[in-house]
Amino acid sequence: MPTSVMPTSIRGGGQLPPAAVSAVGLRKAYGDHTVLDGIDLHIPAGSVFALLGPNGAGKTTAVKILSTLITADGGQAQVAGHSIATSPDSVRAAIGVTGQFSAVDGLITGEENMLLMADLHHLPRREGRRVAAELLERFGLTDAARKPAQSYSGGMKRRLDIAMTLVGGPRIIFLDEPTTGLDPRSRHTMWQIIRELVAVGVTVFLTTQYLEEADQLADRIAVLDGGRIAAEGTAEELKRLIPGGHVRLRFSDPAAYRSAAAALRGTTRDEEALALRIPSDGSQHELYAILGRLDSAGVEADELTVHTPDLDDVFFALTGATVPDQPKETAR
């Protein structure tokens, strides 16, 4: 199971490092419908934060508020040290936003889109051209630079979108579901792009409904459900919140199945599948103990799988949804 890329635990230091984004009690309602019901956030500079949640949890609303696109009904937030309510323009000068829906001008070319951003960031003409060319190159868009953006594929549009976001050299980047609708290859390209951003010190605030994505990229993850943060922590911390790790042994010979069941204690039996489930954290030590017992009993399992709780388990446990039927298992 992959783990988070670069854990930057904020524990132990005592004092909180400077926050790129902090929010207290953010609220937003449309009419009777409460979208955000008091959100607290503290995102250290230079980290990747993932807001994870199902559709309609309020992720996009949170991004829109923090990126000054809409105003909150209640609560306070600071982005890059500026209040979103009282100095939105200072916030805007420090951030880059790539929304859920393509924010490129489809009628003009990729290059013209980049130069438009350079002009709006008031870069000198020559520098604007240089930055545009560099970013187009970096995102593999040089060949398509002279084509209208509306002719781009989904993945290319997203790359152009992010390239445009980077023109002004933002310190904090908001990415609202950056990989939704992308094919696996484009998704991995996007992940690589995000990792490179973090490597140069940019703070990334991303929303996703993909648990794997949060697990892959984020230092800290907040699970948003029904407008509230249901849990927050590193991927490992969240996984520890719920039990569920076990080793599963499967047999084809009923006799071997019975002797194994006798040799191992505390197992859950699945007579139909001839499978045993032993609670375990999947550590080398515990696996060794299980294998030792099987060896002494002279039985050999046909299949051994280690199941560590993944974010899906956490997600479903926290958001009250039911775990889908097929088990998420990792063969070792």
Next chain:
Amino acid sequence: MSSLSLAVRDSSTMLRRNLLHARRYPSLTLNLLLTPIVLLLLFVYIFGDAMSSVIGGGGPDRSAYIAYVVPGLLLMTIGSTVVGTAVSVSNDMTEGIIARFRTMAIHRPSVLVGHVVGSVLQSVMSVVLVGVVAVAIGFRSTDATALEWLAAFGLLVLFATALTWIAVGMGLVSPNAEAASNNATPLILLPLLSSAFTPVDSMPGWFRPIAEYQPFTPAIETLRGLLLGTEIGHSGWLAVAWCVGLAVVGYLWSTAKFGREAK
């Protein structure tokens, strides 16, 4: 950077964007140009004889009617062009890039100013094109001085600016391009209810005040006076007042609408 130079710089960037759009996709502009040109040919060559007996009081005189109808059609060209503005503003608002602009530290009304300046330039170009057609079929200005030409040009620009700001507001309140086109249609129809094609005196009595005091009639009468030496009277001030009033209302309406947060 001072806020004024920021506003000018961002607005000119947005203008470049809009001109790029217009250059890449000229079909909308050309389509809208067709209406006034077709009307010009229709009224001169088909209805010309009948219409001219109304204005001249005597027999049919097609060339006199060309002189009468051209100023109105030039202003109608502006009305037609700004329908395109309403459509393109409405289209633009559905583009994701507008949300991007809202999260950037730019002069916010520059998005609209870019549309307005671009549209006024297009209006002027369209007016020139229709004017060329008019001259080709026999329109001639009688004894207009350089100053009068300049004033006529200024009036056209002012009128275009006023209608464009109104059209931008219409584009902003329209949920899609079709609605924008429908909402802006009165800007094409209004000239039909003005002194563009027939003198206000020839209309039914109850209707005359409406025709006389709507924005097109004073502008048409002023243009006629400048180019053809007819009586301008109070039309000049009325036209300028209408233009300034519409521009201010359109500007306030549009910027308020655009400033309101997106859902």
